[in-house]
Amino acid sequence: MARTYEEILQGVLDRIPEGYDTREGSVLWEAVAPLCAEIAQMELTAEWMQSEAYIGTASGEYLDRIAKDYGFTRELAVPVTVKAEIIGGNPVEGNKFSSVGLEDEIIYQVDSKSDDTTYYLTATEYNPQSNYYVGDLAMIDFINDLKSARITEIIIPQKETETDSEFRERIQNNLIAESTDGNKQQYEKWLSEYDGVGKSKVTPLWDGVNTVKCTILNELNTPASPELIEEVQNYLDPGKTGLGEGKAPIGAVVTVDTSTPLTVNVETTVVFIEGYESAPTLKDEIKAYFGELALVNNNVSYLTLASVITYNKNIDTVTELKINENAADLPIPSGSVPVLGTLKLNGSVV
Numbered sequence: 139m140a141r142t143y144e145e146i147l148q149g150v151l152d153r154i155p156e157g158y159d160t161r162e163g164s165v166l167w168e169a170v171a172p173l174c175a176e177i178a179q180m181e182l183t184a185e186w187m188q189s190e191a192y193i194g195t196a197s198g199e200y201l202d203r204i205a206k207d208y209g210f211t212r213e214l215a216v217p218v219t220v221k222a223e224i225i226g227g228n229p230v231e232g233n234k235f236s237s238v239g240l241e242d243e244i245i246y247q248v249d250s251k252s253d254d255t256t257y258y259l260t261a262t263e264y265n266p267q268s269n270y271y272v273g274d275l276a277m278i279d280f281i282n283d284l285k286s287a288r289i290t291e292i293i294i295p296q297k298e299t300e301t302d303s304e305f306r307e308r309i310q311n312n313l314i315a316e317s318t319d320g321n322k323q324q325y326e327k328w329l330s331e332y333d334g335v336g337k338s339k340v341t342p343l344w345d346g347v348n349t350v351k352c353t354i355l356n357e358l359n360t361p362a363s364p365e366l367i368e369e370v371q372n373y374l375d376p377g378k379t380g381l382g383e384g385k386a387p388i389g390a391v392v393t394v395d396t397s398t399p400l401t402v403n404v405e406t407t408v409v410f411i412e413g414y415e416s417a418p419t420l421k422d423e424i425k426a427y428f429g430e431l432a433l434v435n436n437n438v439s440y441l442t443l444a445s446v447i448t449y450n451k452n453i454d455t456v457t458e459l460k461i462n463e464n465a466a467d468l469p470i471p472s473g474s475v476p477v478l479g480t481l482k483l484n485g486s487v488v
Contacts, residue, residue, distance in 0.1 A: 226285030359429030
């Protein structure tokens with residue numbers, strides 16, 4: 139631990155023989171004080187350099203550098219990819235559209251075309267509402283004979299750049315459980331690093347010898363889209379052949395699937411903190427809680443959900459709560475993940 143300037147200065151002055159004037163402002167004091175200040179700064183720099191030399195304490199670009207030595211790279215931000223139905227006209231790659239009715243509009247551009255009316259679009263920048271907007275689109279670039287455009291499905295949710303703590307945790311988890319030679323940990327590593335995949339579960343020998351099942355969720359920890367499932371299947375074992383044409387080793391027949399959504403309707407009555415009449419962030423907070431449960435817990439806890447609602451910054455107390463019309467825990471069947479259906483707050487659907 140670095141010493142303070144005062145500690146260093148006092149240590150130096152204590153070494154000067156008796157009989158010399160070491161009071162503040164004396165010739166000796168004035169001579170050693172600047173040097174002690176420089177030593178204090180050097181010790182702080184050395185302490186900082188030491189902290190940036192280890193995975194457990196490094197940050198930013200220094201954590202990135204150390205991670206590369208172990209074969210890890212930070213996961214960068216990924217914009218949302220959506221499926222849209224566009225009728226009329228003939229949009230081409232790069233044509234831009236915008237959301238309708240949002241204060242902070244989302245800009246999308248055409249990536250590819252699936253059929254006569256189905257297109258894939260990607261947002262041009264991060265927007266906190268991108269993962270939840272499904273609705274009409276307005277054209278930015280003029281498209282002759284365009285009749286309508288509408289987002290119908292979120293294909294790959296957006297995600298932010300991996301934080302230092304998230305990156306550090308992923309590195310440490312993989313180093314503790316060494317991932318090599320197609321073992322379970324390596325499959326988990328492949329899935330965790332694939333863009334668009336959130337939580338995942340690897341089941342060895344699920345259908346006999348040399349079979350592996352990878353159950354994946356999207357970045358919101360809700361069931362993955364067919365497109366994402368197909369992408370990951372081709373990444374690991376194209377065609378489920380076990381021929382080693384993907385990441386999976388020769389002989390491993392991999393099946394990629396996703397969980398079944400369990401619709402959870404929440405109805406609650408609350409008392410707001412004085413000055414508030416709504417809770418705009420509550421829906422996202424409940425979704426985040428359900429995401430934590432995915433592939434880990436086997437029930438939606440009545441008490442925990444009540445706590446999530448109570449901790450909302452605009453809510454004082456919860457007076458009533460029902461989960462799928464019952465005031466009790468909700469079991470999550472095997473192979474399912476909870477997905478928020480209707481949220482009714484004080485009698486009104488949010």
